[in-house]
Amino acid sequence: DAGVTQSPTHLIKTRGQQVTLRCSPKSGHDTVSWYQQALGQGPQFIFQYYEEEERQRGNFPDRFSGHQFPNYSSELNVNALLLGDSALYLCASSLVLTDTEAFFGQGTRLTVV
Amino acid sequence: KQEVTQIPAALSVPEGENLVLNCSFTDSAIYNLQWFRQDPGKGLTSLLLIQSSQREQTSGRLNASLDKSSGRSTLYIAASQPGDSATYLCAVRRTTSGTYKYIFGTGTRLKVLA
Numbered sequence: 001d002a003g004v005t006q007s008p009t010h011l012i013k014t015r016g017q018q019v020t021l022r023c024s025p026k027s028g029h030d031t032v033s034w035y036q037q038a039l040g041q042g043p044q045f046i047f048q049y050y051e052e053e054e055r056q057r058g059n060f061p062d063r064f065s066g067h068q069f070p071n072y073s074s075e076l077n078v079n080a081l082l083l084g085d086s087a088l089y090l091c092a093s094s095l096v097l098t099d100t101e102a103f104f105g106q107g108t109r110l111t112v113v
Numbered sequence: 114k115q116e117v118t119q120i121p122a123a124l125s126v127p128e129g130e131n132l133v134l135n136c137s138f139t140d141s142a143i144y145n146l147q148w149f150r151q152d153p154g155k156g157l158t159s160l161l162l163i164q165s166s167q168r169e170q171t172s173g174r175l176n177a178s179l180d181k182s183s184g185r186s187t188l189y190i191a192a193s194q195p196g197d198s199a200t201y202l203c204a205v206r207r208t209t210s211g212t213y214k215y216i217f218g219t220g221t222r223l224k225v226l227a
Contacts, residue, residue: 042202042217090156101147106156
């Protein structure tokens with residue numbers, strides 16, 4: 001079992017650009033959540049996807065958007081990047097019917113310059 | 114609004130010491146509480162998960178307790194080792210309209226000196 005996989009592991013972008021991060025959930029999982037972790041802080045919930053729909057959203061602007069595909073994988077898109085978007089982006093997967101815990105990927109480190 | 118606080122923010126101890134990390138949360142209506150370990154620049158590794166109906170969980174040298182009524186959890190690490198050096202995050206899981214999400218504390222950075 002490969003667990004939750006994220007790509008790429010590191011990314012450097014320029015202010016104003018757009019970025020897409022990818023996540024493949026743990027085998028058998030159908031729900032994907034995205035978190036942003038700024039340096040020295042705990043992860044903050046961005047949004048969650050289930051059945052290709054956004055179920056809940058945290059306190060993040062519309063520049064952050066996502067998508068879930070029929071195979072349950074997911075993308076996080078961030079438009080008009082700001083320096084403050086520099087962070088570790090974590091993906092977590094779970095199974096909605098027996099939702100006791102989520103499993104996290106290794107994250108994508110995004111640096112905006 | 115649920116808030117999670119971890120004390121201390123940082124801790125440095127000599128190898129072999131037993132230590133306690135603290136986590137407090139403001140709203141007792143949680144689904145479960147989970148302790149994670151995070152190495153620098155890496156993802157989260159789950160250590161212990163305590164369901165809201167449970168009082169404690171143990172795994173090897175780790176023991177976590179939960180007191181919902183007082184909004185507190187502690188992570189006890191016995192006989193600490195340099196390999197335990199990492200950031201430890203506490204997270205409560207709650208449901209809103211059927212959606213489960215984690216609310217994290219800011220973590221305790223632990224350094225175990227050889």
